[in-house]
Structures are given as structure tokens and as C-alpha cells.
Amino acid sequence: MIRISTIFITLCMVLVSISVGVVLYALIGLRASESAVVALAVLTVLILYNAVSVRMHGRNNAQSQIADLSQGVADLARQVSDFGRRLAAAESKIALANSGGSDRLQSGLQSALGEISELGGLVRQLAATVAAHDDLLNLPSAVSAPAVEPPPPARPSDRETLARAMSAAPAVIRATANPARIHNDAQILATIQNAIETGGVDTFLQPIVTLPQRKVRYYEAMTRLRNARGGYLAAGDFIPAAESAGLMGQLDNTVLFRCIQVLQRLHSRNKDAGLFCNVAAATLGDPATFARCLDLLEANRALAPSLILEFKHDALRRLDITERKHLAALTQLGYRFSVDHVTNLRIEPRELADRGVRFIKMPASLLLDQRQTSASDIHPADISDLLGRFGIDLIAERIENEGAVVDLLDYSIRFGQGFLFAVPRPLRQDAAEDATDKARLHANNTAGPAQAGALKPDAIKPERSPHMTGNAALARRAGGAA
Structure with missing residues (x-):
């Protein structure tokens, strides 16, 4: 549907071209055919100018719309990335909570196993003591009074x-x-x-x-x-x-x-x-x-x-x-x-840190023992960094030669004894x-x-x-x- 503004502009251009032809015929004295040609030329120029201006205006509108669309896409991408980060943080917190619960459960099981082993040791010690008492009661009198020199008199x-x-x-x-x-x-x-x-x-x-x-x-x-x-x-x-x-x-x-x-x-x-x-x-x-x-x-x-x-x-x-x-x-x-x-590399730094431990001493031979690498869950070179995350310093003790010092420097150990x-x-x-x-x-x-x-x-x-x-x-x- 043709807009009213377009019809108005067309009428204006026609009137302008006719006015130019009338002015040339009446005032300048050109012939009617020449005045008509000039009027037609003026109308053509006006039509071309209007078409070019309309085209340039449409191009500017398209560029502004494209710029607005690009800005909207960038904002949408930023919001999507923000939501992604929030989702990743929430997932990490949930995973950390689950791992913390498993760590507490594992530490509780280890404590229970330690108490059970301690009770077993006490039972074995009690059995050994009872057996020793039975042996002493069954010994003959000659054995119960051995011929040894008595100790010096005490105060x-x-x-x-x-x-x-x-x-x-x-x-x-x-x-x-x-x-x-x-x-x-x-x-x-x-x-x-x-x-x-x-x-x-x-x-x-x-x-x-x-x-x-x-x-x-x-x-x-x-x-x-x-x-x-x-x-x-x-x-x-x-x-x-x-x-x-x-x-x-x-x-x-x-x-x-x-x-x-x-x-x-x-x-x-x-x-x-x-x-x-x-x-x-x-x-x-x-x-x-x-x-x-x-x-x-x-x-x-x-x-x-x-x-x-x-x-x-x-x-x-x-x-x-x-x-x-x-x-x-x-x-x-x-x-x-x-x-x-410390006799092995299986330690719980979180549990020790919660109890106020800030230093751990490990023998240099234990840290440099290759057999401990296969038996442990962590490489000895990473133990110092692991303990450092919990505020614990590692001290390598019982260092007796320069070769051990050179090897321990590769493990990022800060203290030695x-x-x-x-x-x-x-x-x-x-x-x-x-x-x-x-x-x-x-x-x-x-x-x-x-x-x-x-x-x-x-x-x-x-x-x-x-x-x-x-x-x-x-x-x-x-x-x-x-």
C-alpha cells in the first residue's frame, strides 16, 4: 500500500517541474516544446534524488537495526555464561559437600577401627600378663629366688x-x-x-x-x-x-x-x-x-x-x-x-589441621623411598603442596647427606633437620x-x-x-x- 507521504512527495515534484517549465516559457520566452523538455528533466532529477535518499535512509536503518541485534546477542551470551558459572559453582559446592560427608564418614570409620585395634591390643596384653602370672606361680622355689647380686641400697x-x-x-x-x-x-x-x-x-x-x-x-x-x-x-x-x-x-x-x-x-x-x-x-x-x-x-x-x-x-x-x-x-x-x-605417607591433613597441627615431621628416607610412591595415593613430591593448602609445614628430618638435600629440594620442602x-x-x-x-x-x-x-x-x-x-x-x- 502506497503511503500518503510518497503521493505527496510525487505531487510536489510534478508541481515543481511544471512550475519550472511555466517560468521558462513565460518569463524567458522559450518555446513550449523546450520548456516541456526542461520540466521533464527537472522531474527526472527530482525522482532520482528522492530514490537515492530513500535508499540511503533505508540502509542506515538496516545498519542501526543490525547493531542493535548484535548488542542484544552479546548481552544474551553474557547472561548465558553467567548462568553457566553459577551452575558450575553450585555443582562444585554440592560435590564438595558430598565429598566432605564421605571424608567424615571415612575418618569416623578409621577412628572406630583404631579403637577396635587398641582394644584388641589391650586384650592381648591382658592375656600375656595372665600367662606371665601363671608362669610365675608355677615356677619352683629355686627359680623364684635366683642367685644374683642384690641392687645397692636405695634412699x-x-x-x-x-x-x-x-x-x-x-x-x-x-x-x-x-x-x-x-x-x-x-x-x-x-x-x-x-x-x-x-x-x-x-x-x-x-x-x-x-x-x-x-x-x-x-x-x-x-x-x-x-x-x-x-x-x-x-x-x-x-x-x-x-x-x-x-x-x-x-x-x-x-x-x-x-x-x-x-x-x-x-x-x-x-x-x-x-x-x-x-x-x-x-x-x-x-x-x-x-x-x-x-x-x-x-x-x-x-x-x-x-x-x-x-x-x-x-x-x-x-x-x-x-x-x-x-x-x-x-x-x-x-x-x-x-x-x-610418621611411618607412611597415608595422612589426613584436614583432620590434623582441625586439631591444631601446623607442622609434620617425616624422615627423609621415607620421602625418598620409591616403594612409598606405589603404596601411597599421592606422590611424595606433592605432599608439601597438599599440606600447605591446610596451613601445615612439612619438615624433613634425619637428613644425613648432601644427596638427600638435593633430592628433597625437588619436593618443595621448606625445612630440614x-x-x-x-x-x-x-x-x-x-x-x-x-x-x-x-x-x-x-x-x-x-x-x-x-x-x-x-x-x-x-x-x-x-x-x-x-x-x-x-x-x-x-x-x-x-x-x-x-
């Missing part, structure tokens, strides 16, 4: 300690009929009690260095007990006997007191120094002993960022309800934890202040928790560790001599 306090230890630890003394073993255990228990009472608990420090710079970042406090001959008992020699006799609580209280004292002296020279202090799981399970340790740690809460409490990996996984509650109390005070004695860097060294201390510390330690074990914050820093200085030099064999011999 009244030692007699009470030995009686309490023998009654509380039948697995150590009664489970064997070897008189030499009984005599040796009795001597170890007497040494432990004497060291607790007289302050004969010495502290050795071994540095933990950064890799590859080998700068000292932390220290680990290692406990050594002095015996009557002036020698030292390593932790592996007296801890089993102390745990069986129920003396680990007193020993840990003494060690914590000593670690706080050492850390105060380290902070007098370096505020960034940290100290690892080993604590037995039995201390968490004993309410009376833990109460004294908690009072001591709460009184020195300012040292919480620098004092790392270290537990065995297996012991931390088998904590009961009371021990977990005590561990949570330490976490509320701001203390961080470390685990050692071992005889290659330094052997455990005793502290140099002033004799007069050492006597005062021993008296305070004795008062701490007998009268209650000591306020270590009131201690005055003395002249104790840890031996500095060599960074790049040292033969592993010489370091091992030096460590044995210390």
Missing part, C-alpha cells in the same frame, strides 16, 4: 618410687623372669625419679633450618637424663619405662618448664626463634598432671606463637574424648602442634643460676605449677649449628658423645 624416696613403679608397671618387671632385665628397669626408674627430684633433666637443642638457605629457623628440645655415673640416657632408653611407671606426667611437666625457660632466653636475642617441645599423650590423659601443665602454659601464654608442642602421629590419632578436650584447651590458648614418628646440619648440643649454663633452676624445678613438681614468666633469663646459650659443612659420620659420633 626411702627411691624405695617408694620403685614400689609404686613395680605395682603400676607389671608389663615392665613382672612379665619377664630375667633378673638382669628387672635390675636394669629398676635402675632406669631410679634414675628417672632422681633426675626429676634433683633437676638432672638436661636439654639438648638441635636446629631446624630452612632449605636451601640453611638458616636456623626453629630448635627442637631433646631431653636427656643424667645417671649416677654422669652419663646420659636418651629418650628411647627411659620413655618406655617412664610411661609404664606413670612418671611421664612429672617428666613432661619438668620438660615444659625447662622449654619455657630456654625459649625466654632465646627471645632475649631473637624474637623470631621457635622451639619444639615433645609431650607424651599420657600427659593429656592424666587430669592432675595436665592441670599443672595447663597452668604453666597459661601463665606463659605470650610464648604460645613460638612454642610448638610435639606429639607422636599414632598417639594423636588414638586420642580419647578426655585427651581431645585437653588438646582443644591448648588450642584455645593459642598453642600449635607438631607430629613426628638432621645430623648433616648439626647434632643435638647441650646448653652452656651458669652454675649458680643452674642450681636455682633445679630448686625451682623441684618446687614445680612438688608444690604445683611454677610461674615461668617470673624467671630471670640467665647465661644459657645454645650452640650454633654449622650451615654447609660437616661430615655425617663425624656428626653422628659427636651426637653419641653428647
